[in-house]
Amino acid sequence: MPQWLGDPVKLQWQDMPMPDANAPVRLARLHSVTSDHFWAVVAFPAGWQRLRPGHYSVDEDFLLLQGDLTINGLTWGRDTHGVVPAHTLRQQTQSQHGCVACARFHGRPQWHSGASTAKPFGVMVQSSAWTDVAPADGQGQGLAHVLWVHNGFSHGVLPNATLQAWHAQGMEIDALDLSAVDAASSTGLPNAEPTHFHWARWPNFH
Numbered sequence: 001m002p003q004w005l006g007d008p009v010k011l012q013w014q015d016m017p018m019p020d021a022n023a024p025v026r027l028a029r030l031h032s033v034t035s036d037h038f039w040a041v042v043a044f045p046a047g048w049q050r051l052r053p054g055h056y057s058v059d060e061d062f063l064l065l066q067g068d069l070t071i072n073g074l075t076w077g078r079d080t081h082g083v084v085p086a087h088t089l090r091q092q093t094q095s096q097h098g099c100v101a102c103a104r105f106h107g108r109p110q111w112h113s114g115a116s117t118a119k120p121f122g123v124m125v126q127s128s129a130w131t132d133v134a135p136a137d138g139q140g141q142g143l144a145h146v147l148w149v150h151n152g153f154s155h156g157v158l159p160n161a162t163l164q165a166w167h168a169q170g171m172e173i174d175a176l177d178l179s180a181v182d183a184a185s186s187t188g189l190p191n192a193e194p195t196h197f198h199w200a201r202w203p204n205f206h
Contacts, residue, residue, distance in 0.1 A: 063130070173200055
């Protein structure tokens with residue numbers, strides 16, 4: 001069944017130390033239909049940074065919900081999507097003003113200081129804001145703003161009507177109400193207006 005997160009109180013926040021970083025983050029773990037994925041909403045305080053380079057051995061993708069995040073000179077802003085392939089050396093990671101991101105690690109998210117002995121599985125990807133991406137037809141069942149397609153799944157933003165239609169068909173979907181984090185993130189950043197859109201991951205149509 002799809003994952004529904006429409007009520008901010010359902011986000012169970014906890015302070016989480018981050019290795020090689022100057023401060024902890026706040027993290028709310030989300031349930032994913034892909035059991036070996038780590039999916040969470042993460043809030044970074046203003047001035048947060050990694051103090052030394054390092055890498056993860058699995059892919060990470062994220063949608064930035066608020067604020068700014070810079071990795072290796074690329075800066076993501078609100079509503080933009082990023083992909084950091086496995087084994088990418090993150091020489092610089094920081095948030096000047098603080099940020100909130102919905103991050104997915106495609107496996108166990110273990111941080112390793114220094115460079116990997118393996119080559120990265122690709123290059124980092126920086127998308128436009130999802131609001132600037134034209135919606136595509138979802139097999140006659142509504143519209144979808146598709147930002148990334150990877151390993152048989154699409155990652156993007158679904159209007160509530162599309163998610164409800166796919167839900168009624170029994171599709172297995174990870175979906176986060178984009179207004180769900182605003183009341184609970186406590187970053188000091190301006191909250192967004194409530195939306196009727198969901199950040200989601202769903203199987204590709206054939």
